Ligand code: FAD
Ligand code: MG
């Protein structure tokens with residue numbers, strides 16, 4: 001067995017399995033992972049389990065394939081088919097893993113401890129609480145649904161975040177239909193019970209509305225023929241359009257299709273209050289309107305979990321809305337704590353903050369000016385450290401560094417001309433406008449989990465052979481290149497076996513063919529052969545027998 005470690009500079013060091021022939025006192029470093037969602041699970045699946053002592057803590061003992069949750073709400077896919085026990089995932093990997101079903105309620109970075117509480121009842125002390133030490137902490141706790149403090153939402157609306165939520169929605173849809181069928185109701189009451197309201201025109205809200213519409217037209221209309229004409233689905237969105245994160249063509253197609261399907265898309269309306277019987281929405285033109293409803297699903301965005309907010313206060317991030325990390329996914333101002341997925345955002349460094357420093361590093365001959373060659377030599381490093389530069393050049397269709405320099409010089413011809421610091425600043429002055437936060441998606445969370453695992457796996461090798469990009473004074477040495485997101489495209493299932501797909505390079509495809517692409521991508525992305533088989537058989541069962549309406 002190789003002893004992998006013992007390095008001088010401290011920092012991240014990993015040790016191989018303790019063996020009798022190893023020096024006394026050699027211990028593997030402890031990694032504690034909070035959360036078993038997309039980020040946490042992908043991290044665990046990619047981590048070399050021989051190198052660390054790993055403890056996993058999460059209030060649920062399974063991974064959930066969230067992109068299929070909207071399908072669970074209407075029974076297109078069964079709840080069992082979208083979850084995989086975390087213990088099975090860990091067991092398959094082998095190695096030193098421990099799992100505790102509990103939630104973290106406090107991070108104590110000063111003492112490198114986390115406070116946890118089991119949801120299984122009490123221990124001898126009577127509170128079910130325990131402490132866990134870490135050497136490295138990976139925070140992957142995701143986000144919570146955000147009500148934006150709208151009164152009545154928590155009490156009266158469904159969220160669609162967890163598997164339980166999807167199951168509750170399914171039962172609630174069936175309850176509404178059964179209630180509306182009871183003999184003692186009048187027409188108004190039946191209508192009210194069959195009014196389904198979806199708040200939020202993002203991908204989740206839109207997909208749920210589409211699923212529900214399919215469920216009603218394909219299955220329930222046959223089972224409830226006398227009331228099916230009373231069903232109404234409303235989709236309320238505060239912005240001017242739904243699916244604003246997608247290409248305009250997709251937004252238009254979705255709005256048109258929903259219009260044809262009879263889904264009432266109400267854009268420009270903000271929900272301000274939800275009571276047991278009515279939803280109140282606001283529009284500058286109409287003022288407040290209250291509409292009776294049977295069931296409502298709230299899907300307007302995400303917020304930070306309270307214990308993460310506390311943690312942010314402790315480490316001087318009180319004025320931020322989301323936990324910030326650097327481009328290496330390290331929590332700012334907090335040693336050995338990492339954050340991945342929906343619970344954090346990357347604070348991309350601005351070129352303009354570092355411009356003098358970049359100039360100094362580039363100016364190898366200390367001439368006080370930069371030649372094209374000097375810039376060329378450092379360009380790859382700049383791209384790695386400041387991806388916005390490359391994005392900017394692409395967006396402005398600048399073909400190379402010479403083009404970029406021209407925008408700084410203002411003069412067109414000579415490439416040999418040297419740049420002063422002022423001209424260099426001018427050339428790069430607009431690049432930071434390309435800095436964007438990454439979306440809160442499974443795709444981002446999974447890529448971050450994988451990236452971080454790779455870093456932990458290569459810690460020792462990187463100690464000797466760092467691959468990090470240019471360094472800004474006072475930053476310390478980088479062992480790795482920063483995290484870089486690769487967008488693989490996104491889908492918006494719109495019902496009726498039609499899906500909109502937006503793939504890299506603004507390639508847009510809408511219709512039945514993309515629905516098949518969707519089926520195949522989502523089958524491929526399943527976490528295990530077991531869930532893959534279950535999901536595919538659910539789809540097949542639905543095609544043949546339709547969806548189940550008991551519940
Ligand atoms: P999560 O996956 O939410 O995992 C968080 C984990 O932390 C959970 O295991 C949770 O139990 C645990 N946890 C919570 N609190 C604590 C605590 N106090 N202590 C310890 N552990 C805790 N993204 C896409 O890219 N494509 C899609 O099609 C898509 N569809 C979606 C559909 C729905 C209905 C939803 C809700 C989301 C969808 N997303 C999709 C978004 C995607 O699910 C999230 O971006 C992703 O789950 C984020 O991963 P995460 O690991 O950060 O958080
Ligand atoms: Mg996670």
Ligand code: MG
Nearest residue numbers: 037038064066
């Ligand atoms: Mg998840």
Ligand code: MG
Nearest residue numbers: 341342344345
């Ligand atoms: Mg994030």
Ligand code: MG
Nearest residue numbers: 363367369370
């Ligand atoms: Mg020079």
